[in-house]
Amino acid sequence: xxxxxxxxxxxxxxxxxxxxxxxxxxxxxxxxxxxxxxxxxxxxxxxxxxxxxxxxxxxxxxxxxxxxxxxxxxxxxxxxxxxxxxxxxxxxxxxxxxxxxxxxxxxxxxxxxxxxxxxxxxxxxxxxxxxxxxxxxxxxxxxxxxxxxxxxxxxxxxxxxxxxxxxxxxxxxxxxxxxxxxxxxxxxxxxxxxxxxxxxxxxxxxxxxxxxxxxxxxxxxxxxxxxxxxxxxxxxxxxxxxxxxxxxxxxxxxxxxxxxxxxxxxxxxxxxxxxxxxxxxxxxxxxxxxxxxxxxxxxxxxxxxxxxxxxxxxxxxxxxxxxxxxxxx
Amino acid sequence: xxxxxxxxxxxxxxxxxxxxxxxxxxxxxxxxxxxxxxxxxxxxxxxxxxxxxxxxxxxxxxxxxxxxxxxxxxxxxxxxxxxxxxxxxxxxxxxxxxxxxxxxxxxxxxxxxxxxxxxxxxxxxxxxxxxxxxxxxxxxxxxxxxxxxxxxxxxxxxxxxxxxxxxxxxxxxxxxxxxxxxxxxxxxxxxxxxxxxxxxxxxxxxxxxxxxxxxxxxxxxxxxxxxxxxxxxxxxxxxxxxxxxxxxxxxxxxxxxxxxxxxxxxxxx
Numbered sequence: 001x002x003x004x005x006x007x008x009x010x011x012x013x014x015x016x017x018x019x020x021x022x023x024x025x026x027x028x029x030x031x032x033x034x035x036x037x038x039x040x041x042x043x044x045x046x047x048x049x050x051x052x053x054x055x056x057x058x059x060x061x062x063x064x065x066x067x068x069x070x071x072x073x074x075x076x077x078x079x080x081x082x083x084x085x086x087x088x089x090x091x092x093x094x095x096x097x098x099x100x101x102x103x104x105x106x107x108x109x110x111x112x113x114x115x116x117x118x119x120x121x122x123x124x125x126x127x128x129x130x131x132x133x134x135x136x137x138x139x140x141x142x143x144x145x146x147x148x149x150x151x152x153x154x155x156x157x158x159x160x161x162x163x164x165x166x167x168x169x170x171x172x173x174x175x176x177x178x179x180x181x182x183x184x185x186x187x188x189x190x191x192x193x194x195x196x197x198x199x200x201x202x203x204x205x206x207x208x209x210x211x212x213x214x215x216x217x218x219x220x221x222x223x224x225x226x227x228x229x230x231x232x233x234x235x236x237x238x239x240x241x242x243x244x245x246x247x248x249x250x251x252x253x254x255x256x257x258x259x260x261x262x263x264x265x266x267x268x269x270x271x272x273x274x275x276x277x278x279x280x281x282x283x284x285x286x287x288x289x290x291x292x293x294x295x296x297x298x299x300x301x302x303x304x305x306x307x308x309x310x311x312x313x314x315x316x317x318x319x320x321x322x323x324x325x326x327x328x329x
Numbered sequence: 330x331x332x333x334x335x336x337x338x339x340x341x342x343x344x345x346x347x348x349x350x351x352x353x354x355x356x357x358x359x360x361x362x363x364x365x366x367x368x369x370x371x372x373x374x375x376x377x378x379x380x381x382x383x384x385x386x387x388x389x390x391x392x393x394x395x396x397x398x399x400x401x402x403x404x405x406x407x408x409x410x411x412x413x414x415x416x417x418x419x420x421x422x423x424x425x426x427x428x429x430x431x432x433x434x435x436x437x438x439x440x441x442x443x444x445x446x447x448x449x450x451x452x453x454x455x456x457x458x459x460x461x462x463x464x465x466x467x468x469x470x471x472x473x474x475x476x477x478x479x480x481x482x483x484x485x486x487x488x489x490x491x492x493x494x495x496x497x498x499x500x501x502x503x504x505x506x507x508x509x510x511x512x513x514x515x516x517x518x519x520x521x522x523x524x525x526x527x528x529x530x531x532x533x534x535x536x537x538x539x540x541x542x543x544x545x546x547x548x549x550x551x552x553x554x555x556x557x558x559x560x561x562x563x564x565x566x567x568x569x570x571x572x573x574x575x576x577x578x579x580x581x582x583x584x585x586x587x588x589x590x591x592x593x594x595x596x597x598x
Contacts, residue, residue: 163435168439
């Protein structure tokens with residue numbers, strides 16, 4: 001019954017799934033670090049227009065999707081780095097525009113919603129060997145850049161302001177992360193579909209970081225988790241009639257759900273080992289001790305003339321009457 | 330007047346002004362920090378201390394005036410290994426776990442080239458920086474599980490890993506337990522003894538008091554005092570007439586002149 005796994009069709013699907021599962025969480029780790037987990041969704045929305053443009057002009061939808069995705073990612077980065085409060089709304093506008101524009105263009109292309117469906121929900125069983133090699137090429141590029149520039153990309157994602165003061169080309173690396181995200185979205189479009197792209201970028205990272213302490217190990221664990229989920233999900237559809245893209249995401253989620261209790265346990269044990277902060281009480285303030293005693297001539301404290309008033313030596317310091325209290329001199 | 334490219338001038342801000350989001354925050358800022366000096370920047374919340382140090386390290390653009398680091402105007406400055414900025418601890422928030430070593434290693438970026446592996450010198454500097462702040466036994470710990478004081482020491486180590494000549498610290502003792510404050514102050518004292526120049530934003534001098542050589546006080550976006558260290562009670566309380574034999578500080582701005590013997594200082598600025 002396992003020969004289904006060795007058919008040409010299944011082989012192509014498994015290879016495409018494996019490389020997507022490896023590449024998507026690589027970029028996803030940087031996105032989670034920068035708290036941009038939903039960036040993949042945004043780029044996915046904009047990609048709808050890219051796919052539609054490809055179908056309309058009769059060129060490769062994957063190619064036009066990559067071009068539009070990169071364009072959209074750069075626009076998002078521009079809005080984000082401007083740091084305006086309205087940037088959040090601007091991003092939302094961009095996303096809706098991407099979907100709506102795509103749907104209208106698709107209608108113009110003639111074959112309508114049916115063609116788009118393969119891109120929205122994935123069409124891994126319908127891809128050719130050429131598609132597979134393009135996916136492999138793009139995925140390898142994404143992974144290679146993400147790992148080779150890890151120190152720089154980590155520094156920029158971890159603390160952008162500080163990275164600027166070390167002379168890093170922060171803007172270049174920010175743009176690079178956006179472009180890498182755009183390319184991985186375009187690659188994952190064929191496997192899990194534009195609507196679920198972000199899931200494959202984020203869920204493996206969420207699963208991995210329950211167990212890890214470091215950034216590098218989180219990235220490599222997330223890549224493993226992503227590839228496992230993608231290959232398992234596609235493998236399952238060899239036996240069960242289910243959409244492969246959705247199945248990959250469900251397997252990834254199941255991986256997270258199954259490991260969550262262990263993860264919680266580890267987190268709790270780690271928290272318990274964190275020492276309580278040593279709270280040293282602040283230095284006692286040497287003022288305003290209760291004064292039921294009123295200093296006056298012959299009260300037992302040494303009197304010292306001091307300008308326009310008299311100080312009284314009291315426990316090693318000088319007191320001067322000032323309104324209803326004593327000043328320390 | 331000192332020459333603009335005097336190598337002794339590590340930091341120089343001339344007639345500086347900063348506006349954030351169109352709102353003027355700093356005005357008429359003139360500040361010089363010389364080689365080997367340890368200067369504390371004091372002031373109430375919202376007085377513009379952090380804005381000023383961010384302008385000095387190039388994070389807040391000046392709307393007027395000029396910043397020079399090591400004699401070079403900031404926009405042309407490229408000797409980043411000489412500059413060491415320690416931001417406020419709130420910046421350590423992160424989405425993905427990272428270890429103490431990873432965060433400290435990112436302080437080495439000013440001396441590393443992309444795509445080349447860590448050299449022995451890099452590893453040595455990173456290890457030494459972690460040791461210096463007393464976190465040698467926590468190299469592989471996750472930063473977010475450390476206490477506030479330990480996190481501040483991680484940020485300190487990150488900057489030290491770059492082996493800078495100038496240290497600019499933004500409130501290194503905010504929300505930090507007293508023991509860690511002392512550790513940080515001791516680490517700074519050691520750097521100062523080695524000839525580092527230090528500009529530190531503080532809410533109060535605290536354990537830093539013994540090493541501060543000069544204090545600059547800010548109020549409402551202006552520098553109101555620039556002179557020898559002052560201990561807070563005497564300064565705020567208006568009874569400074571006990572300290573006749575101390576060197577008279579330069580008082581800038583009218584607000585502070587009044588409580589400090591207005592009659593004596595009356596005609597001067």
